Amino acid sequence: MANKGTEIQIGDGSLHIGDRVVYPNQGICRITGVEVKQIAGRDWEVVTLSREEDGATVMVPRAKVMGIGLRKVASVAAIDDMFDQLAAPGDDPQLDWKVRHRENADRMTGGGLQGTLDVLKGLHALSRVRPLPQKERELYDSARHLLVGEIAAATNLPLHVAEDNLDYALWPPPGMKRKGKPLQPAALAVPGSSVGVARPASRAADDETDDEMDLGEVDVEGSGEPKAAQAADTEESDIADPSETKDLVRQRAMRVTAGEEEPEALDELAADALEATHEDAAAQPSAKLHAPPGTTRPQAKRGPAPAAAPKAGPPAGGEPKRADARPAGGDEAHGVARSIAAKALEVAAKVLAPAKPAARSPGRPPPSKARPAPPKKVAKPAAKSKKPAAKKAAAKRPAKKAPARKPAGKGKR
Amino acid sequence: MIRLVTLGEFPSEVLEHVARRLHAAYGMGCEIEGEAELPESALADDQESYQAPKLLEEIDDDTQLYADDKIVYLTSAPLTAPEGPMGKGPMTGFPQFGGGRAVVTSHGLGAKGELPLDVGLAKRAAHHVGHLWELHHCFDSRCAMHPEWSPGFTQYPEVALCLYDREKSERKIKLGQS
Numbered sequence: 001m002a003n004k005g006t007e008i009q010i011g012d013g014s015l016h017i018g019d020r021v022v023y024p025n026q027g028i029c030r031i032t033g034v035e036v037k038q039i040a041g042r043d044w045e046v047v048t049l050s051r052e053e054d055g056a057t058v059m060v061p062r063a064k065v066m067g068i069g070l071r072k073v074a075s076v077a078a079i080d081d082m083f084d085q086l087a088a089p090g091d092d093p094q095l096d097w098k099v100r101h102r103e104n105a106d107r108m109t110g111g112g113l114q115g116t117l118d119v120l121k122g123l124h125a126l127s128r129v130r131p132l133p134q135k136e137r138e139l140y141d142s143a144r145h146l147l148v149g150e151i152a153a154a155t156n157l158p159l160h161v162a163e164d165n166l167d168y169a170l171w172p173p174p175g176m177k178r179k180g181k182p183l184q185p186a187a188l189a190v191p192g193s194s195v196g197v198a199r200p201a202s203r204a205a206d207d208e209t210d211d212e213m214d215l216g217e218v219d220v221e222g223s224g225e226p227k228a229a230q231a232a233d234t235e236e237s238d239i240a241d242p243s244e245t246k247d248l249v250r251q252r253a254m255r256v257t258a259g260e261e262e263p264e265a266l267d268e269l270a271a272d273a274l275e276a277t278h279e280d281a282a283a284q285p286s287a288k289l290h291a292p293p294g295t296t297r298p299q300a301k302r303g304p305a306p307a308a309a310p311k312a313g314p315p316a317g318g319e320p321k322r323a324d325a326r327p328a329g330g331d332e333a334h335g336v337a338r339s340i341a342a343k344a345l346e347v348a349a350k351v352l353a354p355a356k357p358a359a360r361s362p363g364r365p366p367p368s369k370a371r372p373a374p375p376k377k378v379a380k381p382a383a384k385s386k387k388p389a390a391k392k393a394a395a396k397r398p399a400k401k402a403p404a405r406k407p408a409g410k411g412k413r
Numbered sequence: 414m415i416r417l418v419t420l421g422e423f424p425s426e427v428l429e430h431v432a433r434r435l436h437a438a439y440g441m442g443c444e445i446e447g448e449a450e451l452p453e454s455a456l457a458d459d460q461e462s463y464q465a466p467k468l469l470e471e472i473d474d475d476t477q478l479y480a481d482d483k484i485v486y487l488t489s490a491p492l493t494a495p496e497g498p499m500g501k502g503p504m505t506g507f508p509q510f511g512g513g514r515a516v517v518t519s520h521g522l523g524a525k526g527e528l529p530l531d532v533g534l535a536k537r538a539a540h541h542v543g544h545l546w547e548l549h550h551c552f553d554s555r556c557a558m559h560p561e562w563s564p565g566f567t568q569y570p571e572v573a574l575c576l577y578d579r580e581k582s583e584r585k586i587k588l589g590q591s
Contacts, residue, residue: 053511079498080498083498083499087499124552127552128552134577137577138577140552141549141577141581144549144550145549148549151497151498155497155498157495157497158466158494158495158507158509158510159510159511160494160507160508160509160510160544161494161495161497162497163510163549163550164494164497164502164560165497165498165499165502167550167560168497168499168500168502169499171560171562171563173502173503173562173563176499176500176502177500178499186560186563186564186565187564
């Protein structure tokens with residue numbers, strides 16, 4: 001092992017034995033020497049480092065020292081600049097968790113002071129909007145740990161004083177100034193603080209690990225989320241809007257009423273929607289998907305696909321994911337699906353009703369959703385719509401469609 | 414085990430309250446060890462406050478510490494610490510981060526807008542014991558590890574840790590040698 005007096009240069013020549021360096025994701029280390037180690041039958045020249053925190057030894061191949069981001073501890077000027085950035089008001093946090101995760105992972109791997117600072121500041125800003133998921137809470141703690149260690153190493157302060165100074169910038173106490181400029185003291189209740197946000201139901205499935213802060217009841221004391229957060233929430237909830245399927249069915253019903261589309265397609269969409277939102281049925285393998293080719297009715301037989309037809313796919317297919325993620329809402333989703341199916345079939349029945357108007361007695365009110373009519377005297381399509389069709393969808397579909405297809409088919413073909 | 418050593422006069426009920434709260438927060442034993450003298454050599458230039466890091470170094474205390482025992486000195490004297498890049502800020506105590514000793518002051522407690530002596534001292538002690546277990550400051554205003562100058566610290570007098578800090582401290586305690 002060599003000492004500093006031998007002037008062994010490491011990396012690009014800026015590092016020497018005895019220097020204090022920052023190892024990305026590990027913290028402050030001291031270079032203790034350069035050794036030759038035999039690993040897997042080969043001789044490797046490795047730089048040995050001792051982690052100051054616990055004395056652990058880290059060995060890095062000499063050729064890869066610069067590649068892994070090993071660097072000298074930041075200068076006092078760089079730390080001062082960092083505090084300027086910390087004390088400055090930050091931007092809105094990145095709300096897209098995928099982008100945030102990727103950016104933060106890159107920054108931490110890079111190991112730069114600026115990257116670590118960005119991670120800490122971004123997550124700190126996010127923690128004022130909503131509770132951090134477990135992984136990001138760990139990342140926040142890790143970034144804080146690295147920064148505190150580097151501040152302490154650069155300024156030769158105890159760790160606790162370094163952390164206090166870091167938080168004087170993040171949560172300024174009353175009367176705190178930065179270069180003569182007074183900082184706004186930390187508010188009593190940060191808007192949408194970590195334990196104070198009642199999260200919208202539509203976001204419940206967004207982060208599976210968003211359940212860590214459990215100190216007590218929810219009490220919103222702030223004025224709410226920033227605009228960016230609200231916009232993102234609205235966007236996400238729009239995507240997962242459970243009424244979207246219902247709207248699409250309604251639109252198709254209107255097209256059927258206007259004679260632009262065959263009613264059977266509507267019938268099928270309603271059944272599909274019911275199947276898709278029914279957890280039990282959705283969990284089972286689809287009869288259509290697993291049927292041998294040629295045994296299912298081709299798309300051509302259902303008539304030309306309208307322009308809106310492909311749009312109906314994603315909501316119906318996307319619903320089970322939401323239903324899976326929120327088991328508590330399963331009944332509600334099922335109820336919505338039932339009402340969609342009932343409404344769709346009701347519209348279809350109305351369109352087809354002129355074919356046999358005598359089937360319903362004049363004084364009898366039309367079957368309502370709430371009270372199912374006796375099965376004997378009610379028109380077939382309406383009566384079937386009240387039953388949980390999803391369980392026996394395959395068996396009942398032909399019988400259900402038979403009366404609906406005949407008149408419409410005759411009229412058009 | 415967390416051991417409490419007083420550096421001055423404290424009512425016994427206050428000390429018992431602090432010991433109970435610490436035991437509840439960290440799930441480990443806490444006992445009142447006795448008294449010690451404030452080292453005069455740690456007096457700051459103003460001759461009123463004590464330099465906290467120096468106080469911990471020079472305190473004459475014969476308390477026996479085993480393995481990962483933590484010792485908390487309680488004083489009513491004001492404390493100071495070296496000035497950092499942000500200047501001087503409020504000082505409620507000073508722990509040896511990740512170490513075994515911390516000093517906590519009751520200075521300022523009971524004043525207008527501050528917590529009562531027993532509650533405030535317990536929360537400050539829990540905060541600095543957390544630093545001894547390598548816990549960092551927490552953004553959760555109800556957590557005892559929230560910065561002690563933040564209004565949330567006085568707004569929520571209960572001595573409780575957030576789930577993350579509780580789990581982290583439990584991990585550290587379990588890994589402890591004692």
